[in-house]
Amino acid sequence: NDPYRGGTHLPDVTCISPVFYAGKLIFLVANRAHHADIGGMTPGSMPLATEIYQEGLILPPVKLVRRGEIDDGLLSLILANVRTPEERLGDLMAQIAANEKGIQRLKEILEEYGAEKINFYAQALQDYTEKFLRQTISQIPDGEYSFTDYLDDDGLSFTPIPLKVVVTIHGDQAKIDFSSSSPQVAGNVNANLAVTISAVLYVFRSLVEEDIPFNTGLLRPLKIIAPQGTVLNADFPSATAGGNVETSQRIVDVLLGALAEAVPEKIPAASSGTMNNVAFGGYDPLLQKRYAYYETIGGGMGASFGREGLSGVHTHMTNSLNTPIEALENYLPLKINQYRLRPRSGGKGRWRGGQGIIREYEFLNPVQLTIISERRKFAPYGLRGGEPGRPGRNILIQKNRRRILGSKVNLKIQSGEKLRIETPGGGGYGHQQEK
Structure with a gap:
């Protein structure tokens, strides 16, 4: 997971396995999974840190499985440094199993076609992709x-x-x-x-x-x-x-x-431009154990020539779905009071940008909260005369008081307090009078 050795950030753990065929190393199979907690200063392992040591457990390239056997000592070290070891154990076992399935499928293909032909087609696919991108750039x-x-x-x-x-x-x-x-x-x-x-x-x-x-x-x-x-x-x-x-x-x-x-005409206006990261954790008195949770929230997609932007979706560098309310409330000591589209948040234009989302959490027990978000100050831009999408807002509701939070915060939330995330809308495309 080391960002300075090919990783992205510490919660993203990569598992790599070799594929041997006829006594030779032919391929590597790999998968990368985001772990909801990898240790560090705050639950969710995305603190407002100043150096990587504060963000969680750093895993350099190291063998977790040797000759088919899991290194129990290394596994114990990893699990001792996270808040939810049962979940991390499940995630790591799933990653190992995924690689084993990948090895199995590759060997089936190698048995059918042989290594020489597979390598030929792998190179041909890369050449094919290069050819089409060069055509597009030209x-x-x-x-x-x-x-x-x-x-x-x-x-x-x-x-x-x-x-x-x-x-x-x-x-x-x-x-x-x-x-x-x-x-x-x-x-x-x-x-x-x-x-x-x-x-x-x-x-x-x-x-x-x-x-x-x-x-x-x-x-x-x-x-x-x-x-x-x-x-x-x-x-x-x-x-x-x-x-x-x-x-x-x-x-x-x-x-x-x-x-x-x-x-x-080939490029859309700016989408929400943020993953709206929400991470929190605490102690669940009902289950009598600690928990850590992390999710991202969608927003508005930017409009493009001939198309209005989609509403309430993840765009660009995100890769997850919005967590269903029923699952969240069943799993954690909280309630979701609102989960809906954010009206009039998409930028106006000949084609309107998509709407953002409103998601309001009510915490039933104290939690440590981290928000890492963007587009709270700088709105998603419109194109060709389209208006920008509406910037997002993070709002803490304490009894009858509302407090606008910054785009990135780390704070303690008390029982009964509410957090409302209003995500940005997408930018519009083209002048509205051309509609």
Whole structure:
């Protein structure tokens, strides 16, 4: 899970297994799973930290399984450093089982076709992806396109954090240069280079047809520049929990904004631009045990040429569904008082942006809460005359008092207090009078 050795942030644990065939190492199978708690300062392992040591247990590349046997000592060490060891044990066993299934399926294919033919087709798929991306890039007019957008802050200060990209298109190649982006910051929104590259690949993958495979062929036509020591390629031991979940979203936004100058009818307005991360934990007196919970909340999708944005969905760098109320209330000591679309939050335009979500929690016992969110200060932009989406809000309700929270907070919530998350709407596309 080490972000400085190919990981993203500490809650994302990667399991890698070798695949041997005819006595030779042929493939590696891998899966990555987000663990709801990996230790650290706060439940959910996404604290407002200043260095990675505060964020949780760091796992360098190490063998958890040796010759088919689990290393009980290492497993015990991991489970002793998390708040919910039973859940983590289940997640790790599921990851190991997933790799075993992957090994089994690969060996079945190897038995049927042989290693030489499989390697040939693997290379052919990468070449196929490269070919289609080069064709797509060649349809973008040659030139230099730039865009700047901002993260609200790093959670430790109120200073906006600029992200700027310059995209240079030359023939069938693209250079993506983030050199003018902010230096790394004190808080946890620093991204490592792997996160930055992943966000860039996502954008360019989105430009080609849906059935084009996602593989390393996407990298070949691209030159990605993110200087060491910037917020998009931070130095160890910078905190990175928010870089993976929030900064990645803004990388997508600035890159889409730059490409919109070149091919506006292919690029959508900004979507909600945040995962709206909510993490909390405490002690459940009914079950007499500690718990830790983490979820993300969807928002509005940006409108595009000919299409209105979808409402209440996860977009871009998110990969999870909204947790059903029934499951949440059955599992945790809380109530969900509201879960609905946020009216009039989508940006107006010829095509309107999607609506955000309102989700209100009422805590039945004290909890330690962390919120890592964005687009509370800087609204999701519209395109071609479309209006921006409405920024999000985090509201703490204490008896008859309402308190607007920042985009990133860590605080103690008392029994009976409520938290309302209002997520951003998507930007509109085109002038409204053209509707």
